[in-house]
Amino acid sequence: MTTGIHMIDPPVPRENPHKGPEEGPEEGPEKGMVLLVGDEIVIEHLIVVDPAVVSMVTTAGNDDRADLLRRIMSVGVQGVASMGIGLDLTAIDTRVHTVLASVTTEAEATVRAIIDESRSSLSKQFDPEQRSSILARALADFTDWRDEFLDGLDPGIEGSAATMLIQRLLDLVGPDGDLERRLAAALDMDEGDSAFARLSRLIDERFDDLRHDLVGDRAAEAARLTEAERGTAHGIEFEDVVEANLRRWASTSKGTIVERTSTSVGALTASSKVGDFVVTLGDGRRIVVEAKRHASIALTGSGGILGELDAAIANRRADAAVCIAGRDAFPAEVGRFNVYGDRVLAVDEGDGAMTSIAMQWAAASTATATSTGTELDTAAIADRIDRIRKAAETLSGARRSVTTITASLGKLHETLGGLRLDVLAQVDDLDQLLSRSTEPAEAPE
Numbered sequence: 001m002t003t004g005i006h007m008i009d010p011p012v013p014r015e016n017p018h019k020g021p022e023e024g025p026e027e028g029p030e031k032g033m034v035l036l037v038g039d040e041i042v043i044e045h046l047i048v049v050d051p052a053v054v055s056m057v058t059t060a061g062n063d064d065r066a067d068l069l070r071r072i073m074s075v076g077v078q079g080v081a082s083m084g085i086g087l088d089l090t091a092i093d094t095r096v097h098t099v100l101a102s103v104t105t106e107a108e109a110t111v112r113a114i115i116d117e118s119r120s121s122l123s124k125q126f127d128p129e130q131r132s133s134i135l136a137r138a139l140a141d142f143t144d145w146r147d148e149f150l151d152g153l154d155p156g157i158e159g160s161a162a163t164m165l166i167q168r169l170l171d172l173v174g175p176d177g178d179l180e181r182r183l184a185a186a187l188d189m190d191e192g193d194s195a196f197a198r199l200s201r202l203i204d205e206r207f208d209d210l211r212h213d214l215v216g217d218r219a220a221e222a223a224r225l226t227e228a229e230r231g232t233a234h235g236i237e238f239e240d241v242v243e244a245n246l247r248r249w250a251s252t253s254k255g256t257i258v259e260r261t262s263t264s265v266g267a268l269t270a271s272s273k274v275g276d277f278v279v280t281l282g283d284g285r286r287i288v289v290e291a292k293r294h295a296s297i298a299l300t301g302s303g304g305i306l307g308e309l310d311a312a313i314a315n316r317r318a319d320a321a322v323c324i325a326g327r328d329a330f331p332a333e334v335g336r337f338n339v340y341g342d343r344v345l346a347v348d349e350g351d352g353a354m355t356s357i358a359m360q361w362a363a364a365s366t367a368t369a370t371s372t373g374t375e376l377d378t379a380a381i382a383d384r385i386d387r388i389r390k391a392a393e394t395l396s397g398a399r400r401s402v403t404t405i406t407a408s409l410g411k412l413h414e415t416l417g418g419l420r421l422d423v424l425a426q427v428d429d430l431d432q433l434l435s436r437s438t439e440p441a442e443a444p445e
Contacts, residue, residue, distance in 0.1 A: 200331075204301035238293040238326045239276055245324075245352035246277055246289065249359050255282025262291075266315030275312035275321075279359065287362045288318035293326040299334060309343045319369070320362040324348050324355055337388045342369070357388060 035042040048054070053072060060068050125134045155162040172178050243260055250256040262276040277289035290305075290312055298304045309321035320342040328336065328347050336347040337354060342365065346358035 200333075201300050204298050204304065239291045241326075241350050242289065242291040242324050242348075242355065243277065245348065245355040246279060246359070248352055249356045250279065253282065253363075256280065261316065267317055268311060268315035272311070272315050274308060275316040275318070278316050278318065281363060281366075285320075285363070285366045286316065286318040287359065287366070288312045288316040288321045289359075290321065290323045291326070292323060292329065294329050295327065297323075297325060297329040297331075299331050305330075305345065306340055306343055313342070319366040320344070322346065322358045322362050324358065326350070339365075342366070361388075 035044070056072070057065050057068060124130055127133050128135050128139060130136055151157055152161040154160050155166055157163065170177065174180075239260070239262060243258065246258045250258050257280045259278045259280070260276065261278050262273065264273065266272050266275055268274070274290075275288040276291045279287045279289060281287070288309075290309065292305070300306055305323055309323060312318070313321050322344045323346070325345070325347045326349060330336075330338075330345055330347065334345050337357065338345050339361065342362075344358045344362050344365075346354040348354035348358075
């Protein structure tokens, strides 16, 4: 058997499966071997005698043999077509390599041109000399932003952030600012709910508790009774001094009357005698005066002098109240002179200077309070109070110095008197000695 593909004897005529029913069966071997039906080729009675093909088809399954034969014939047909146009595989490979090299060279040139163009474009975009470049526009925007930012920080430009910040700080910490008003409110002794007033009351209460714990109830009562007896005696004497100083001050004010009321009942209750003196000015305004000779006078709290002066104003129907202390007994914050609303505290040890100042202040403040349409200059008032306090401290120091000098002069006067007597005695002795030496001697008998 020869190897290859060949046809067998002429086949038995049969009907063409692709022919219409009106056409009869084709006959003859020329028409029965290879049939062209449209785009398909029908080969009948084809026998393949090729060991390689038989071996390949044998290994395939029955269902896959038809598809395998179709692929084998397709590959063979393509090979025949290739050999028919005079090309072999080597030529095809060479041509493919040539085409690939050409395509690669062209692609490289294209890519290089794109890269060069991109580099040039990128360089132009980052060139600060090009006004339309990204970098130039960014620098221009940054310059505008910088100028706007610096303008916002310039305190010389109206409406800048720095100007608004400075104005806000002035509103907070400047004169008459929020901080000053809050501090003034917190340190106002006349405001019962202020921080300073609460602190003062707390200190007074703590000292009262401490005094109570140290002394004890029984000892405290005994001490209080003893001090009351002493205070009554000293108080009456000091009231006499205060009365004399009040009448001396009233003599300089036309129509002023001084009345001693320490033993008379007032309008507050049926037994209230608070308010030692009532000074009635010429226009009818009344000032109640308390005279204190205590060693210590509390400012607020239970038994505080400010509360007692309020009671004295109500008891004597007065417009203002003055407390004259015979010694430096007020708390340290009061000093020797201070003003708490319509209440005046002063220390006068007897010469009447601070009594006159306190009465003059009370008279002026009540006149201002009763007048209408008058605005108080609180800053000026506070300044005058501070000056008076400093002057009172200076006056007290000077008085102590004068007292010390007076005592020293008294001792010096006594010393000089003793020296004078001693000198006189020495002169008498010398005179007697001289007298004896000048007498004539007696004649002997």
